[in-house]
Amino acid sequence: MRVYFDNAATTPIDPEVLKEMYKVMENHYGNPSSIHGHGREVRTLIERSRKTIANLLHASPSEIFFTSGGTEADNTAIRCGIVDNGITHAISSQIEHHAVIHTLEAMQKAGTIKLSYVDVDSKGTVDYDHLERLLKENDRSFVSLMHANNELGTLSDMERIGDLCEQYNAIYHSDTVQTMGHFAHDLSKLKTHFMVCAAHKLHGPKGIGFLYVNHKVKIKPFIYGGAQERNMRGGTENVYGIVGLAKALEMAYADMEQHQQYIQGLKSYMIGQLKASIPGVKFNGETDVDKSLYTVLNVSFPCSDMADMMLFNLDIAGISASGGSACSSGTDIGSHVLNAIGGIGAGPSVRFSFSKYNTKEEVDYTVSKLKELCMAYA
Helix, strand or coil: CCEECECCCCCCCCHHHHHHHHHHHHHCCCCCCCCCHHHHHHHHHHHHHHHHHHHHHCCCHHHEEEECCHHHHHHHHHHHHHHCCCCCEEEECCCCCHHHHHHHHHHHHCCCCEEEECCECCCCCECHHHHHHHHHHCCCCEEECCCECCCCCEECCHHHHHHHHHHCCCEEEECCCCCECCECCCCCCCCCCEEEEEHHHCCCCCCCEEEEECCCCCCCCCCCCCCHHHHCCCCCCCHHHHHHHHHHHHHHHHCHHHHHHHHHHHHHHHHHHHHHHCCCCEEECCCCCCCECCCEEEEECCCHHHCCCHHHHHHHCCEECECCCHHHCCCCCCCHHHHHCCCCCCCCEEEEECCCCCCHHHHHHHHHHHHHHHHHCC
């Protein structure tokens, strides 16, 4: 049996998304910047997709800019949001994705900003009182705090952060890669200036995403080279990806409540089965259904003798999972997220992440293999 529980790294593309992309590949090959009929047809597809996304998010089409994915979108928001608005102080947390934390650290090293880290508790929850103190103590800040942690699943309160940022005249960026398409975001109400999306996290294609830029904040291009994206992002547009992204997000919103209930059911079922099967198992991050991302479950196991071998043994059993962010694979320094919340002890930690394509049978098979492994290395 082969089981895929690494959907936080990437999701399988939905067949309906592929169909939409194939139509474009087969019939629409013009350059969208060309003024002839072939180009205008493709330009129409891009703008139609932009409007679809904007309508779903209750934003203006002029606030949606297509990028190569979440990392480019985060870098654009952070670098341009800070430099182009004359900001010299940023606030983030030590459990942010590396696309955020490494960008901010590089800017601090270059002397562009002073960087402050807001405290988080043992579950990865932001200390909002500390955030307010940091905002009070510094002139206009740039705040970058993700909506849901990609390793723990712990959610931040975007409304509360937005209110604080408005109160202290701060610019608010949120890495929403893990929650876009999984939660409904109403940008007419949220007080965010920047939000991001990567299509491959919601059953869309890789290599495409978007950056939402609130009309109240102005930035210059991060990538120069052409007049694409209303002079904001040079480079010929990834038309097939853009159409696939819009279709994936449209489908995600149409079935969001149904998928949320189903996937949360799988997560809760796995928690129950692990507790019943493996004494000493622990869960990292927030597991309260109202405070956590329903697609992610981070588990620590008591079998310390196989701390470096758990993922390898799961892979042999046909089970794909991860020890943290896939963007950090190949490193041996451990999870910066788990280290930041106090570590996890000597046993291995595994992130299981779910999608609409997973089943209870897959959960049962995975739990049975985990039980065998823990018994073998007890």
